[in-house]
Amino acid sequence: MARARSWAEMKEWMAGLVARSGADVAEWNRRIDAAGITDEPALRAFLDEQGVTGYAQMLLVFERFGYPDFFTRTGEELIDAQYADRTHLRPVYDAVELLALGLAGTHVQARKGYVSFVGPRRTFAAVQPSTRARVDLGLRLDDPPGGRLATAPSVGNAAIRVRVPLGSVEDVDDEVADLVRRAYAENL
Incomplete structure (x- = not known):
C-alpha cells in the first residue's frame, strides 16, 4: 500500500502560499516580524x-506559534495511533484504502482523527474510527441518507455529507466500492 502523507509533507501543497500570494513562508515570516505581531x-x-x-x-x-504534535508525525504514525486501541478495525481501514488508491491520482492524507482520500481535484472520501466497533466511511456525495447511507455530521471535513458505517472487512463490499468510485467521479 502507498505510504500516507503526513501533515509536514503536505505543507507546501496545502498552503499553496507562493501561488496565491507570490511569497514563500520565509518572506511571510519577514513580513510578520516587520509588522510586530505577537x-x-x-x-x-x-x-x-x-x-x-x-x-x-x-x-x-x-510557523509563528509552533506546530501541534500531530503535525510532526508521519502519516503512518497518525493512522497507527487512530487504530491503536481498536486493532480489529485496522483491516477495515486497509480495505477502504486499497479501494481508494485504485482510483487514478488518489493520495492518502492522514490527520489526527481521520484519513482523507484526495483525488486529482479534491477530497472525495474520509475514514474515521468512530467507535470501538465501527469505522465510518464518509463520502462527498449529495445523496440523502437512506439505505446504508447515514448522515455524517462529524466525519472528515464539512464537505463529507453522508457516511457508511463499517464494522468488518465483509462490510466493504461491492456496494461500498461503487459508492467510493461514484464519490471519486463526482469530485473530479
Missing part, C-alpha cells in the same frame, strides 16, 4: 487583510 488573533487579522486564508493562514500561524 499574538495569534492579531496575526490572523493581519493575514486576513492580506488575503491569506485557509490552509495558508494555518501554516503561517503554525
Whole structure:
C-alpha cells in the first residue's frame, strides 16, 4: 500500500502560499516580524487583510506559534495511533484504502482523527474510527441518507455529507466500492 502523507509533507501543497500570494513562508515570516505581531488573533487579522486564508493562514500561524504534535508525525504514525486501541478495525481501514488508491491520482492524507482520500481535484472520501466497533466511511456525495447511507455530521471535513458505517472487512463490499468510485467521479 502507498505510504500516507503526513501533515509536514503536505505543507507546501496545502498552503499553496507562493501561488496565491507570490511569497514563500520565509518572506511571510519577514513580513510578520516587520509588522510586530505577537499574538495569534492579531496575526490572523493581519493575514486576513492580506488575503491569506485557509490552509495558508494555518501554516503561517503554525510557523509563528509552533506546530501541534500531530503535525510532526508521519502519516503512518497518525493512522497507527487512530487504530491503536481498536486493532480489529485496522483491516477495515486497509480495505477502504486499497479501494481508494485504485482510483487514478488518489493520495492518502492522514490527520489526527481521520484519513482523507484526495483525488486529482479534491477530497472525495474520509475514514474515521468512530467507535470501538465501527469505522465510518464518509463520502462527498449529495445523496440523502437512506439505505446504508447515514448522515455524517462529524466525519472528515464539512464537505463529507453522508457516511457508511463499517464494522468488518465483509462490510466493504461491492456496494461500498461503487459508492467510493461514484464519490471519486463526482469530485473530479
